[in-house]
């Protein structure tokens with residue numbers, strides 16, 4: 001009998017509040033320092049401060065070169081792994097987001113295509129837009145709207161501008177979500193950003209950005225495991241548990257969607273749609289993307305949170321999964337649409 005096994009990886013994975021200070025190019029302190037024991041924090045702070053981020057150069061070129069085919073992985077895993085290790089933290093994070101978004105943004109597009117609020121919206125704001133993958137995709141699919149992206153990270157904003165430079169309906173600002181105040185929007189999107197935010201502070205600022213009839217869409221992982229694989233990825237799963245622990249130590253809110261739901265009422269917002277999305281990994285291309293994605297994820301997690309890992313074991317496990325004829329994988333995500341409670 002076929003059985004599904006759950007593995008826990010919370011993705012998207014990294015907290016920029018820990019390691020991407022765009023202004024100084026260095027790591028900053030986690031926002032919830034007080035949750036970490038002083039000794040533990042001192043150890044990690046020391047290591048973090050030694051790592052200086054390198055500006056995001058040549059991302060596109062590196063993206064093409066870094067992602068191996070299954071044959072590459074089989075023939076010379078060492079070469080691939082050493083190539084990955086050589087990529088600087090920030091660039092690697094961008095590549096990781098790129099693969100992740102290729103697997104997931106289709107889900108948002110399908111949701112929006114049938115959403116009445118979206119059809120009527122003209123001004124769209126992507127908060128925490130990262131390198132602009134979603135804006136680039138949406139502006140290609142829905143050309144009747146004006147898109148604005150905001151992110152703290154200046155390298156990401158530069159990439160976002162670069163990848164939409166031929167489009168006249170996309171604007172990007174390097175700014176902080178909590179203080180950004182350029183305009184009012186009909187449709188605001190946060191994709192994989194909520195985990196980095198203080199929810200009360202964010203919900204307080206949100207009405208300043210939202211049109212009276214406007215809505216806000218959160219696209220994130222569900223509270224439960226976000227990937228289900230068969231056959232199970234035991235080694236990878238173990239790695240993820242360590243990663244989860246480290247994320248918690250650094251103040252990433254792994255329960256952000258539940259916390260958001262519980263706080264909406266107090267801030268005069270209400271839920272108008274709550275959809276669980278299950279994305280099956282079916283085509284050969286998607287299966288390869290997932291293998292690439294999980295390897296990148298491990299590399300980024302190891303580099304940024306210093307989690308010990310046996311790459312070769314994980315690679316072997318992923319190749320076994322890829323080669324198993326009836327192997328399966330599902331990504332589980334949540335789409336939550338909210339509006340101001342008094343707006344109807």
Ligand SMILES: C[S@@+](CC[C@H](N)C(=O)[O-])C[C@H]1O[C@@H](n2cnc3c(N)ncnc32)[C@H](O)[C@@H]1O
Pocket residue numbers: 012013014016017020097101127128129130131132133134150151152153156175176177178190191192193196197
């Ligand atoms: C996991 S990434 C997701 C990026 C993008 N939405 C995507 O899915 O490709 C989280 C993003 O949120 C941004 N971010 C986090 N806190 C922020 C803040 N206070 N203001 C602006 N951007 C922020 C980070 O710089 C990062 O690009």
